Amino acid sequence: MVQTKGEVFLMRECAEQRTLEKYQAKINLLLALSRFFDQGGEQLPKTLEPLNKAAAVLVQSEGPKELESAVKILEEYLNSSPEVYQALTYEFNRLFVGPAAPKAPPYESVYRSAEGLVMQEQTLAVRKMYLREGLHSQEQGHEPDDFIGTELEFMAYLLSRALSSQQEQNLSAAQYYLELHREFCSKHMEQWVEAFAQAIGRSTDYPLFTALSKILVAGTQSSFCK
Amino acid sequence: MYQTHRNICPRNCYDTCSILSTTRNGILISVEGDPLHEYTKGKLCAKALEDVKKVYSQKRIRYPMKQRGRFSGYWERISWDEALNLIAGTILRLREEYGNALPLALNKYSGNFGVLHNAMEGLFSGLGSTTRAIGSPCWSAGVDAQTYDFGTFFCSDPGDMGKSQLIWLWGVNPAWTAVHQMPLLLNAMDRGVKVVCFDTYFSATAARSSHFIQVRPGTDGLLALGFSKVIVEENLLDPDLASYSLGHEEFIQYLRRDIDLNHCAEITGVPVKTIRELAVDYAKTHPACIWAGFGLQRYTNGGQNLRAIDALGALAGHIGEPGGGVQYGQFKTWQFAGQLQGLHPKQTPESKGLLKSVPQDKENREDRLLSINNFAEQALQCSDPPVKMLWISGRNPLSQDGNLHLWKALIQKLDYIVISDLFHSMSSQAADLFLPVTTHYEHWDLHASYWHYWVGVNEPTIAPVGESRSDLQIAWAVSHKLNQLAPGSCAFPTGGEEKETLLKEVGPDMLEILGLETPEEILNGPVRARFPATAWENRRFKTPSGRFEFGSARAEASGLPAFPVYRPPLSPSEEFPLRLLTPHHATTINSQVYSSETEKEDFIFHLSPEVAERYALQTGERVLVWNKFGKLEGIVQIENRLPREAVILYQEPVKSNLPLNSLMGTPNTDMGNLSLGAPGFALNETFINLRKLN
Numbered sequence: 001m002v003q004t005k006g007e008v009f010l011m012r013e014c015a016e017q018r019t020l021e022k023y024q025a026k027i028n029l030l031l032a033l034s035r036f037f038d039q040g041g042e043q044l045p046k047t048l049e050p051l052n053k054a055a056a057v058l059v060q061s062e063g064p065k066e067l068e069s070a071v072k073i074l075e076e077y078l079n080s081s082p083e084v085y086q087a088l089t090y091e092f093n094r095l096f097v098g099p100a101a102p103k104a105p106p107y108e109s110v111y112r113s114a115e116g117l118v119m120q121e122q123t124l125a126v127r128k129m130y131l132r133e134g135l136h137s138q139e140q141g142h143e144p145d146d147f148i149g150t151e152l153e154f155m156a157y158l159l160s161r162a163l164s165s166q167q168e169q170n171l172s173a174a175q176y177y178l179e180l181h182r183e184f185c186s187k188h189m190e191q192w193v194e195a196f197a198q199a200i201g202r203s204t205d206y207p208l209f210t211a212l213s214k215i216l217v218a219g220t221q222s223s224f225c226k
Numbered sequence: 227m228y229q230t231h232r233n234i235c236p237r238n239c240y241d242t243c244s245i246l247s248t249t250r251n252g253i254l255i256s257v258e259g260d261p262l263h264e265y266t267k268g269k270l271c272a273k274a275l276e277d278v279k280k281v282y283s284q285k286r287i288r289y290p291m292k293q294r295g296r297f298s299g300y301w302e303r304i305s306w307d308e309a310l311n312l313i314a315g316t317i318l319r320l321r322e323e324y325g326n327a328l329p330l331a332l333n334k335y336s337g338n339f340g341v342l343h344n345a346m347e348g349l350f351s352g353l354g355s356t357t358r359a360i361g362s363p364c365w366s367a368g369v370d371a372q373t374y375d376f377g378t379f380f381c382s383d384p385g386d387m388g389k390s391q392l393i394w395l396w397g398v399n400p401a402w403t404a405v406h407q408m409p410l411l412l413n414a415m416d417r418g419v420k421v422v423c424f425d426t427y428f429s430a431t432a433a434r435s436s437h438f439i440q441v442r443p444g445t446d447g448l449l450a451l452g453f454s455k456v457i458v459e460e461n462l463l464d465p466d467l468a469s470y471s472l473g474h475e476e477f478i479q480y481l482r483r484d485i486d487l488n489h490c491a492e493i494t495g496v497p498v499k500t501i502r503e504l505a506v507d508y509a510k511t512h513p514a515c516i517w518a519g520f521g522l523q524r525y526t527n528g529g530q531n532l533r534a535i536d537a538l539g540a541l542a543g544h545i546g547e548p549g550g551g552v553q554y555g556q557f558k559t560w561q562f563a564g565q566l567q568g569l570h571p572k573q574t575p576e577s578k579g580l581l582k583s584v585p586q587d588k589e590n591r592e593d594r595l596l597s598i599n600n601f602a603e604q605a606l607q608c609s610d611p612p613v614k615m616l617w618i619s620g621r622n623p624l625s626q627d628g629n630l631h632l633w634k635a636l637i638q639k640l641d642y643i644v645i646s647d648l649f650h651s652m653s654s655q656a657a658d659l660f661l662p663v664t665t666h667y668e669h670w671d672l673h674a675s676y677w678h679y680w681v682g683v684n685e686p687t688i689a690p691v692g693e694s695r696s697d698l699q700i701a702w703a704v705s706h707k708l709n710q711l712a713p714g715s716c717a718f719p720t721g722g723e724e725k726e727t728l729l730k731e732v733g734p735d736m737l738e739i740l741g742l743e744t745p746e747e748i749l750n751g752p753v754r755a756r757f758p759a760t761a762w763e764n765r766r767f768k769t770p771s772g773r774f775e776f777g778s779a780r781a782e783a784s785g786l787p788a789f790p791v792y793r794p795p796l797s798p799s800e801e802f803p804l805r806l807l808t809p810h811h812a813t814t815i816n817s818q819v820y821s822s823e824t825e826k827e828d829f830i831f832h833l834s835p836e837v838a839e840r841y842a843l844q845t846g847e848r849v850l851v852w853n854k855f856g857k858l859e860g861i862v863q864i865e866n867r868l869p870r871e872a873v874i875l876y877q878e879p880v881k882s883n884l885p886l887n888s889l890m891g892t893p894n895t896d897m898g899n900l901s902l903g904a905p906g907f908a909l910n911e912t913f914i915n916l917r918k919l920n
Contacts, residue, residue, distance in 0.1 A: 040303050090300040093291070097303055099650040099660050101285040110284045117282040118691075119253045127251070141252050141689035143288075 022061045023163050028054040029219045030156035036212070037106055038149035041092025045085050049078055055215050067218050073211035091206050103203035104196060108146035111192040111199075118144045126188055130154060133180075148196065148216075151189055155181060155220065189220045227251060231687040232260070232751065234673040235274050236666045237815050238336035238364070240384075240404035240555075242675035243270055244752050245277075247667060247687045254278055254667055254688050263752060265384065265678045271405045272812065273820040280665065280820065281691065285649055287662040288692020296637060296656045306693060310707040312659055316642045317353065317704075318712055320614050327354035328594050329614035333601055334359065337620025337647070337818070338697075340671030340684060341731050342724060344567035345701035346619045351568030352705060352718030357605070357613050359598040361904025363626065365520045367528035368554050368906075370897035374529075374778040374786075375536040376545075376761075377768025379901060381553040382515075383759040384678050389549025390414065392511040395423045396535060397446060398519030401430035402812040404677065407517075408434070422504065424449070426521075426807060427832075427874055428867035439504070442495040443805050443872055443910060444795025446522040447531035449501070450538045451792055452490035455481045456505035457541050463509075464543025470765040471540055473777025477789050478541075484791070493794075495870075509542040513549030521809060524910045525795045529897030533781075533790035540774050546762040559674040559681055559755045563733030566698075568718070597904035600892050602632035606639065614641040619697060622817040624652040628890035628907065630856065646700060651817065652885055662694040669696035670724035672731055672748075681740060682752030683728065698724055786896060795911060796893065798871065802853050802913035804837065805872040808886055819879040826880045829860030831916070834868035841916060848919040853912070856888030859919065873914065889914060 032051040039047050052074040059067050077084070095104045109120035127145040130136055135154070137145045162177035197213035204210060233245040244263035248256045257277050261268035280286075290309035294300040304312075320329045332350045334343075350356045362369075369379050387393060388410050400407040408431075415421050415436060423435035424446070432438040441449055457463060458481050467474050491498045508514050516539055522531050536545075536552050544550035596604040601623065605613040613636075624633055637643065637656045645654045646661040654660050668691065671684040690696075695703070706720035732745035739755045742748060762774075769775045782788035798805060810816075813824040831849060833841075843849065845864045850857060851873070860875075868874055875886055895906035 105284040
């Protein structure tokens with residue numbers, strides 16, 4: 001039996017416990033990022049700490065060094081006063097929610113469709129990929145399927161399936177999920193996350209959100225798995 | 227996969243189009259005009275064609291939000307439950323504090339004319355006697371004028387115009403604001419029918435007409451009286467006039483005695499020779515139709531202007547003539563049951579459904595009624611009890627009303643402001659609470675037109691975007707919360723089905739005019755009311771005398787002239803020598819914007835060469851325009867055939883923090899009380915000065 005690249009890669013890389021931990025760290029970061037966006041600005045006191053923790057673990061386990069300063073910024077915000085958290089909430093809504101036109105709408109199709117709208121072909125394409133895995137967005141029809149929080153959660157899902165398959169010695173399943181993850185990254189997340197991060201960066205004066213945009217970009221690169 | 231649904235455009239527009247929308251996997255992908263609809267004929271205007279973009283705009287509000295500090299921009303996303311608690315808590319607190327519900331005010335108009343949106347009125351009726359905005363910013367003077375003359379407000383089927391041998395478009399710009407009438411007009415011209423466009427400026431419709439007659443702003447009534455004078459002099463009166471009209475002799479005497487064609491020509495800007503020719507043509511051509519627009523009645527003499535035009539139509543024998551008449555609009559197809567809005571059974575309004583069209587029966591209801599056009603001013607004067615909570619729905623008063631400084635003063639005095647809307651607006655910047663509403667692609671509704679005779683159902687096409695809810699769902703939820711917190715505190719229903727509610731609005735009156743056996747039949751598609759195509763075809767009128775009333779005792783009893791006599795509009799002053807006209811633009815309906823691509827960088831002030839010369843201005847130069855209400859900066863554009871004494875500023879979307887209404891006061895029209903409970907907004911009586919900037 002000929003081994004595909006993915007299998008070779010996974011077998012070699014995952015031979016060490018350290019690599020498995022690194023995968024888990026990446027999954028944790030994706031989930032923490034997903035919750036950060038999904039729970040909204042009002043829940044920052046609850047979502048910031050897990051995000052910081054996940055990012056810190058990743059940096060320690062051979063994550064990109066340039067993230068160190070971003071993680072530090074997150075950490076500095078952890079013990080903010082209620083007033084600062086309140087200000088961050090308003091900023092979160094100004095950037096991502098409204099009611100004034102959000103500065104960085106957190107939806108893929110806004111960055112990729114000709115008219116900059118939600119619910120476009122990208123949304124349906126993402127929906128299709130979820131469906132391949134028997135998944136659908138809980139808010140399907142109300143919230144665009146290509147909401148950043150949902151896409152992040154899907155990436156985490158694919159990686160965790162890869163990881164558990166690996167642990168169960170189901171190498172072909174592990175390879176399948178890694179391939180799917182890579183496909184999703186290249187067809188979707190990587191197609192817009194930079195533009196989204198730039199929109200955040202140029203619209204905010206809060207170091208927290210600039211740092212967040214850096215962590216988001218670094219944490220969603222498929223190359224990061226290697 | 228692909229599904230098609232029926233929708234109806236709910237905007238404040240003549241056409242009230244029947245739309246077919248297509249979804250793919252639950253996502254709205256396209257909209258088109260219903261090809262089988264007699265008026266829509268498969269076509270939509272550029273605005274409706276932007277609907278998909280509007281529904282899926284990244285700017286659309288998806289969640290309830292509360293603001294810390296009005297105008298602060300500090301918004302927090304909250305759950306519906308929290309929003310409802312805030313609203314219900316405020317309502318209960320204020321009602322407890324003042325012992326009644328009058329501190330609670332509703333200001334709602336035409337953001338969506340769907341009948342189920344009257345749930346907001348219903349909710350407020352369920353709270354007790356409250357404070358309401360009544361009247362209309364749009365067409366009040368004209369509605370009253372036609373009510374004095376004909377007895378009720380009715381027009382022919384727009385297709386009836388196809389029989390006309392002569393069509394006068396008087397102050398109406400269908401090329402921009404009623405595009406479905408254009409094929410009929412263009413076909414008529416192809417058949418050799420003369421289409422004459424009267425307007426204050428060379429509009430898009432004027433450009434497509436056989437003739438353009440430029441009328442000085444606010445003098446349309448005098449021009450109509452001039453035409454009538456010629457008809458009298460030339461002995462071209464309808465010989466049957468005596469059989470169906472009241473007071474024609476006295477009116478003719480007035481024309482003989484008081485109307486001088488030279489004076490008429492001088493004031494209106496239309497030469498005597500032209501007045502004579504047009505008048506003779508109009509009197510001799512049968513059938514001949516006049517379509518009078520809304521702009522000509524947005525003056526302090528607006529009602530008189532339209533009464534004079536009605537009288538002209540009658541003198542020449544065109545009223546009740548197939549293909550003739552003086553067409554303005556109608557209420558007659560709005561015979562909804564009125565259950566939802568909580569109309570008292572004793573009320574017998576002209577229409578039950580067209581928002582703000584119905585003055586309330588003061589004997590049965592003790593609501594505090596404030597004119598929608600002077601709302602802030604009158605609300606500030608309310609002291610026993612004061613207005614404390616304001617709900618703005620389907621409106622954007624900070625962008626559309628006059629006297630903005632009074633609005634700002636009112637905002638400072640209010641305890642709580644709730645706004646429900648699709649998008650953030652000038653007004654929602656002042657809100658404490660923002661509630662996201664659904665578009666017509668996300669809820670059930672029922673619609674009539676104020677122009678054509680069709681009534682139809684709007685089906686939901688897609689799931690509500692985000693957490694948005696329809697006005698009906700919001701009203702139910704508020705009532706539910708109120709009753710949860712204080713049982714019995716709101717009489718409005720606490721829940722239900724939109725579709726069932728809709729069917730209940732198709733009551734016996736509506737079934738009869740539509741010729742239906744059961745309400746459910748309307749779900750099959752739009753239905754045309756079974757009225758004859760020609761209004762007043764038997765020349766039996768709804769006036770007290772049963773005749774067309776040149777002389778109206780009702781008008782006289784209201785302190786108005788009994789006859790359509792000339793009353794001049796306001797004059798400019800030395801300080802503010804130019805009139806400002808703000809016509810509708812093809813890309814917007816009031817503050818509702820349809821395409822962000824059309825957003826202008828600057829206000830564009832359109833000037834005639836004469837005005838430009840007087841102020842030594844060139845196209846492209848920057849000017850400051852001001853009056854005692856405010857100021858705006860913008861760019862000059864010089865064009866031929868604009869008025870010599872006015873500046874035109876279209877209601878176009880502009881990237882500015884100031885609305886063009888910064889320049890508006892609130893002069894009232896002469897009429898509006900009779901049918902709508904309040905006079906209209908004479909917004910064409912706005913005067914300004916301007917100067918070049920650098």
